[in-house]
Amino acid sequence: MTRIPEFHAAKWNEPVVMEMGRPGARGQLFPAPEDEVTKAVGTDLIPHAMVRKDRAELPEITEFEAQRHYLHLSQMTLGMMGISLFGTCTMKYNSKTAEYATLRPEVAELHPYQHPDTLQGVLEIIHDFDCMLRSLSGMDQFIFQAGGGADAAYTMTAVARAYWQDRGMLGQRTExxxxxxxxxxxxxxxxxxxxxxxxxxxEENGYPSLEALKAAVSDKTALIMLNNPDDMGIYNPEIKEWVKVAKEAGALCFYDHANFNGVMGKLSARELGFDACMFMLHKTFGAPKAGGGPAVGAYGCTDELAPYLPCPLIVQDGARYVLDEDRPKSCGKVREFWGNVPQVVKAYAWARSMGAEGIQLASDISVVANNYMDKKLAEIPGLEISNPSIDLWRMEMTRWSLGPLTEATGVTTVDFANRMADYGIDPYWMSHEPWIVAEPFTPEAGELWSKEDIDTWIGVIAQIAEEARTNPELVKTAPHNQAIAQVKGDVFEDPAKWAMTWRAHVRKSGLQDKANGAA
Amino acid sequence: MRIGLIVNPNSGLGGAVGLKGTDGPDTVAEALRRGATPQAGLRTRTALELLSRRVPKATLFSAPGRLGADWAMGLPLDLRLSRQRSLTGAGYDTQQAVLDLPPVDVIVFAGGDGTARDVMSVIPEGAAILGIPCGVKMHSGVFAVTPSATGSMMADLLSNQDRIEWQNEAEIMDIDEAGLRAGVIAPRLYGLARTPVSRTLMQAAKGGPRMNSASALAAAAAGVVRDMTAETLYVIGPGTSAGAVMTATGHRPTTLGVDALLNGEMVAQDTDALGLNRLAQDRPVGIVLGVTGQQGFLLGRGNQQIDANIIRRAGRGGLIILATEEKLAALAQPCLFVDTGDLELDAELGGFIRVRTGEAREMMMRVTSC
Structure with a gap:
């Protein structure tokens, strides 16, 4: 019998930090400089034009109070260390060893404007990692400038624009x-x-038909962009033929490896015929994501497309590594400098620790874990697998439906996700839009979690399904054990309400400035 | 928020006994003779049970007996009933029950497309309708997915309106039953209604502001207008999707009928095949079409005014199709059907065609004959 977690979040009724503290409170009190120091360096170290006229609007609290406040806030989250089988995101543990490596001064204190002679170590890491991704994909060159998967996809469209522009065909290749x-x-x-x-x-097979592709591509097609498998977990076995059809129409072919975990080490985008691909280092390659740190979309392409890549490229020149900015056909930059370097270092550390065999094994585990989950979830009444008529093994994740349960109980997938948080389990990913499966959810186990963790997760799903049948109101009004009850989603869609800064909050809520100590 | 409740107790009778629908007292009698058991009341009760669990003592305005009160018996609800009337067993009962209600914001009805039409025919201006799905035919856009979903939505209407969005142009569709029994599916648009829909709460983790389907349609329509050429006759089919193109040109669409545009001017309103052929003369022709929900009909259902001759004039390349991605995703089969009455033409229209789903956004859809 699986142990169902019992959990209750902390709840602190604290105001936001800007509303805390008292005039004069400080984190640290610094002594005034001694005379001889003043004499040596002067008193006007900041140029006059750069000195601010007003005082920065900061909360006046002690260091201890700040620590306590942020501890309380962290207690009101699930902490990103739970069992989070958040499909399409390939959740992985971000190793502390890799984290500490990037805190070392050799990485942390670098600046991209340093002379390249003083950057050889980090450039070597980036170049080596580029070579690892080449061997995983068959591409000829990678760059790490993009700040995420979408940014890497955008890099593809920018490269495609430059490619067609260079041929004088951008006006024709518009699709x-x-x-x-x-x-x-x-x-x-x-x-x-x-x-x-x-x-x-x-269509019927769970992916689009080749016939539809043939009808869609023409001499207007600039590029095709695909991922395989997609979020349903079904691998399109006709992919080579797809690339062939697109190539015959003259189009560029881009393989979005957002769902790489189930196929990593097993296939190469180049062998399938693609011109370019993209990896998310913050997903597949063990670097942190979202609240954990900035992302990186690694974009790789063939030599034919390389002239159009954003600059600079990090290339080997004899025994040295240099930043190649002299690329007249480049599409320009998609982001500043060379990308989120600490994330590249973490992904490099992940790849080195896994090794080629480890990567192969991880992909096997992620597929096996998902198929184990499929079997267990199928035993829970009210749940239904997407494309139930397709009798193929799914890859590393599967789209599921709560449709039958919703029909019987009125409990929707949103209600269900809210209730998961009551057991200390991170709510699952439902689906990208539009929802083509009723009341969807999409778990992805990956290679990280133990069988015990996966069983716990499935046990919670079974428990909530049972609650939906016996006490639907309990589920519909969840969460009950969380710091915050149901979140009203409409504020996310109303620019007049959301605020990312204190200043915006004050302006939009019509509050007077209540921050203590503000001038 | 005041909610009215009207049950069509005969709704759905025809389904299980193979009658394709239950329109009219004769069909009801035939269904009962064939051994059908009434389901609408029980389905209403399912919805009301859920409502009473979530909002005990909820107030509902309803009719006495089988048109309402019977199905709430014993549930903790506060029912305010209108007067008792003798029943005829026809759609008239539904209409009279709606007319007897005091002013309400939403009329919840248990029935199918036929009942939806009856309710809509007498509904006061501004009131919304919401269907408990009970009928054999349910092609109108006013039904919740299940009886429990209806009950849940009634609870949200009374206690948690953040979960509700309002749709002002839900299509009331119905299919001719006699035709259906003969194997012909001919859905027709009867009107537009205001209806509550459950707001799908976005997951903040990956979500951004969502494109709502009305603005996607408006953007697609604006694109159609931009691409229009002078001296081409544009035939605008029925429905809200095609109608969006009329709106984008500043005209008011007939919606239930066929209009025509020439050089940005409306040259025909609610016209027929003869009128269209006369207007076409030697001009190139473009035909703007929507897709019927669920069945995915493109031509030959509810838009027969657009005849084979005009379609031939426009050709495959002259078909301009608009639909939202949600609507296409919800089709029973991932294809669009044509039945122009001309088999050769149907065959020529077959194969994949582009459907405009938004600003510079299209979906390839398979076209096939019925």
Whole structure:
């Protein structure tokens, strides 16, 4: 019998930090400089034009109070260390060893404007990691400038623009073709780059038909953007033929490896015929994501597309590594400098610690774990697998439906996710939009979690399904054991309400400035 | 928020006994003769049980007996009933029950498309309708997914309106039953209604502001207008999707009928095949079409005014199709059907075609004959 976690979050009724403290409170009190110091360096170290006239609007609290406040806030979260089988995100533990490596001064204190002679170590790491990704994908060159997966997809559209511009055909090649279930950043970035988006619907096999692709591509097609498997977990076995059809129409082919975990080490984008691909270092390659740190979308392409890559490229020149900025056909920059270097270092550490065999094994484990989950979830009444008529093993994640449960009890997937937090389990990922499966959820076990953790997760799902049948109101009004009850989603859609800064909050809420000590 | 409740106790009778629908007292009698058991009341009770669990003592305005009160018996609800009337067993009962209600904001009805039409025909201006799905045919956009979902939505209407969004142009569709029994599915648009829909709460983790389907449609329509050429006759089919193109040109669409545009001017309103052919003369023709929900009909259902001759004039390349991605995703089969009455033309229209789903956004859809 699986142990169902019992849990209750802390709840602190504290105001936001800007509303705390008292005039004069400080974190540290610094002594005034001694005379001889003043004499040596002067008193006006900051140029007059740069001295601010008003005082910074900061809360006046002690260091201890600040620590306590943030401890309390952290107690009101699930801490990102729970069992989070958040599909499409490939949740992995971010090793502290890798974290500490990036805190070392050799990484932490670098500046991209340093002379490259003083940057050889970090440039070597980036270049070595580039070579590892080349061997995983068959591509000829990677860059790490993009600040996330969507940014890397955007890099593809920028490269495609430059490629067609260079051939004088940008006015003709105006369309991007993709699957209706592709990574949503594919159509989004293509649209942002000015391409028309042509979607292909999923058909009986769980992926779009080759016939639809053939009807969609033409001499107007600039590129196709695909991921395989998509979020349903079904691998499109016709992928080589797809690339062939697109190539025959002259289009560029981009493989979005957002769902790489189930195929890593098993296939190469280049061998399938693709011109370019993208990896998310903050997903597959063990670097932190979201609240844990900035992201990196590693974009790789063939030599044919390399001239159009954003600058600079980090290339080997004899025994040295140099930053190659002299690339006249480059599409420009998608982001500053060379990307989020500490994340690259963490991904490099992950890849080195895994090794080629480890990466192969991890992909096997993630597929096995998912199929174990599929079997166990199928035993819970009210749950239904997507494309139930397709009798194929799913890859590293599977789209599931709570449709039958919702029909019987009125409990929706949103209610269900809210209730999960009551057991200290991170609410699951539902689905990208539009929902083509009723009341969807999409778990992805990956290679990290133990069988015990996965069983706990499934046990909680079974428990909530039972609650939905016996006491639906309990689920519909969840969470009950959390610091905050139901969140009203509409504020996320109302720019007049959301605020990312204190200043915006004060302006939008019409509050007078209540921060203590403000001038 | 005041909610009215009207039950069509005969709704759905025809389904289990193979009658394809239950429109009219004769069909009801035939269904009962064939051994059908009434389901609408029990489904209403399922919805009311859920409502009473979530909002005990909820006030509902309803009719006495089988048109309402019977199905709430014993539940902790506060029912305010209108007067007793003798029943005819026809749609008239539903209409009279709606007329007898005091002013309400939402009329919840238990029934199918036929009941939806009856309710809509007498509903006061501004009131919304919401269906407990009980009928054999349910192609209108006013039904919740299940009886429990309806009950849940009634609870949200009374106690948690943040969970509700309002849709002002839900399509009331119905299918001719006699035709259906003969194997012909011919959905027709009867009107537009205001209806509450459950707001799908976004997950903040990956979500941004969502594109709502009305603005996606408006953007697609604006794109159609931008691409229009002078001296081409644009035939605008029925429905809100095609109608969005009329709106984008500053005209008011007929919605239930077929309009025509020429050089940005409306040259025909609610016209027919003869009118369209006369207007077309030697001009190139473009046909703006929507897709019927669930069945995915493109031509030959509810828009027969657009005849084979006009379709041939426009050709495959002259078909301009608009639909939201949500609507396409919800089709029973991932394809669009044509039935122009001309088999050769149907065959020519077959294969994949582009459907405009938003600003510079299209979906490839398979077109096939019925």
């Amino acid at each position: 991007m073709v993709t699957s209706a279930q592709s990574h949503p950043c594919n159509p989004a970035t293509a649209a942002a780059a000015g391409f028309k988006v042509v979607n292909l619907p999923l």
